Every structure is written in structure tokens, then in C-alpha cells.
């Protein structure tokens with residue numbers, strides 16, 4: 001199976017590159033400068049030569065705080081850019097798997113969100129990602145929109161690397177304990193995407209298409225996640241800090257985040273047979289690699 005994916009240095013694209021070898025897939029990562037989602041016209045024809053069976057739309061404007069200051073750029077990249085990727089998939093007659101986010105939800109309530117629950121993003125990033133979902137769905141019915149969350153990995157920028165870096169200089173980090181979600185390894189996301197891609201290629205049925213949640217099993221607050229990170233780092237001789245559990249009010253940020261970000265992933269399990277491992281299990285190998293390489297500094 002041939003999978004084209006947008007981006008080069010992103011967490012999900014790098015994880016797909018790693019996981020493709022063992023899964024018998026050929027991956028082409030197509031990113032800047034060849035394509036620029038801020039100039040959607042640069043997408044025209046870029047996948048033709050590779051002739052993919054599936055296109056994965058993983059590149060996005062992901063700087064949640066910065067998006068508040070440049071909403072127009074975030075909207076072009078996350079909406080028009082996503083639409084341009086989907087249009088190429090439609091033109092080639094192949095499915096598109098488009099990555100989206102828990103930040104499309106307002107974070108109210110206290111049960112995990114289901115795919116048909118009302119969306120109501122709190123910040124610019126979430127607004128633009130929701131607009132991107134709608135653009136993709138309007139362009140081609142042959143899509144899977146995968147809402148995932150709280151991605152960590154040995155690659156790119158993420159909360160695990162931030163915590164390890166902070167712990168090098170500080171005895172204590174202050175972390176919000178009143179935002180709850182599902183930490184998700186990019187490596188598990190890659191495995192899930194490959195399984196979904198195979199299903200889409202093998203089976204044309206509508207039931208496999210649409211919006212799905214895909215996140216790590218078990219929930220955590222960001223403070224719980226930080227504690228888990230330091231527990232596993234300590235076990236491997238890596239950096240450690242104590243975690244001061246604070247409230248969102250005590251950690252002001254330009255973009256508001258949802259308090260309840262938990263995703264119910266039952267639909268994906270039922271229809272695609274994909275269940276991601278618990279985040280504590282998947283965190284181990286990621287911390288192993290980061291501590292061994294020191295690549296969090």
C-alpha cells in the first residue's frame with residue numbers, strides 16, 4: 001500500500017515514516033518547500049507522480065497560542081490547505097485521512113465526547129481545525145476525519161519534551177490539574193492510520209467513512225501526565241521535577257483550552273477494529289528514546 005502524507009518534520013508524519021517499514025507500506029512525505037498549505041494552489045498535482053492508494057492530511061498550523069495572534073494564516077492553512085489536500089485525493093479517486101483535534105469541543109460536561117456531540121471550539125486553532133473538517137467533508141465523501149489529542153512522540157515539539165526540558169533547570173514545574181484528556185503517542189496514531197488506510201482501500205462502504213475519535217486509552221490531567229512523565233524518566237535516569245498541581249486560572253495562556261477533552265473512541269473500535277494502547281504503556285518507549293538521545297533540550 002502506498003501512502004502519501006503532508007508535512008516533513010511533524011510528529012505524525014515522522015511516526016508514519018518509522019512505522020511504514022514494518023507494516024509493508026511505502027510512504028511519501030510531501031512538505032515544505034514543495035507544498036505550502038498557506039498557498040493551497042501549491043498542492044495541485046503534487047501527489048500524481050507517487051500515485052498513492054491513500055492520502056494522509058497531517059500537516060497543519062498547530063501552534064495553539066500563536067494562532068490567536070494570526071487567525072488568518074491559521075485559517076488558510078487549516079481550512080483552505082486541508083481542502084486543497086482533499087481535492088487532490090478526490091481528483092485521484094483515493095481516500096483521504098484527515099487529522100483533527102479534541103480542541104473542536106468546548107470542554108464542558110464530564111463524560112468523554114462522542115463524534116456526534118456538538119462542536120464549539122474555544123480558540124482560533126480549534127475554529128480553524130473545525131472549518132478544515134467541514135472543507136474536507138464538503139469536497140469528498142471518501143474521507144476519514146480522525147480527531148485525536150495531546151500527541152507526544154520522540155519527534156517535533158510536544159508536552160513530554162517540554163516537561164523533560166523544564167526539569168533540567170527546575171526542581172518543580174507548575175502544571176494545570178483541571179484540564180483532562182487522553183495523551184496519545186504519535187507512533188500509535190501511525191499504526192492506527194495504517195490499519196484504517198487498509199480498511200478504506202479494501203472496503204468502499206460508507207460506514208467506514210466520516211468522523212472518528214482516535215486517542216490513547218485512559219485519561220489524565222496535564223498534571224497527571226507530567227507526573228507520569230517524571231515517574232518514567234526517573235526510572236531511566238532522566239530529568240525529574242516535582243509537579244505543583246495548579247488550576248487553569250493560575251496558568252494564563254493566550255488561547256483557552258477545554259477542561260474536558262476526553263474522547264470516546266468506541267466508534268473507531270467498533271467499525272475499524274482499532275484501539276490504541278493506554279498512554280502509560282506507550283509513554284515508556286518514547287521516554288526511553290528521549291532520555292537516551294537527550295533530544296528534548
Ligand SMILES: NC(=O)C1=CN([C@@H]2O[C@H](COP(=O)(O)OP(=O)(O)OC[C@H]3O[C@@H](n4cnc5c(N)ncnc54)[C@H](OP(=O)(O)O)[C@@H]3O)[C@@H](O)[C@H]2O)C=CC1
Nearest residue numbers: 007008009010011012036037059060062099148150151156
Ligand atoms: N500535536 C497535537 O497534540 C495534536 C495534533 N493534532 C492534529 O494532528 C495533525 C498532526 O499534528 P503533529 O504531527 O503534532 O504536527 P506538528 O505540530 O508536529 O507539525 C506540524 C506539521 O505541519 C506542517 N506545516 C505547518 N504549516 C505548514 C504549511 N504552511 N505548509 C505545509 N506544511 C505545514 C509542518 O511542516 P514542516 O514539516 O515543514 O515542519 C509539520 O510537518 C495536525 O493536523 C494537528 O492539527 C490533533 C490533536 C493533537
Ligand SMILES: Cc1cn([C@H]2C[C@H](O)[C@@H](COP(=O)(O)OP(=O)(O)O[C@H]3O[C@@H](C)C(=O)[C@@H](O)[C@H]3O)O2)c(=O)[nH]c1=O
Nearest residue numbers: 062064101102149150151159162174175176222251257
Ligand atoms: C508548558 C506548560 C503547560 N501547561 C498547561 C498549558 C495547557 O493548558 C496545557 C498544555 O499545554 P501545551 O501548550 O503543551 O499544549 P497544547 O499546545 O495546548 O496542546 C494541544 O495541541 C494541539 C495542537 C492539539 O490539537 C491538542 O490536542 C493539544 O495537544 O498545559 C502548564 O500548566 N504548565 C506548563 O509548564
Ligand SMILES: [Mg+2]
Nearest residue numbers: 062063064065
Ligand atoms: Mg503547543
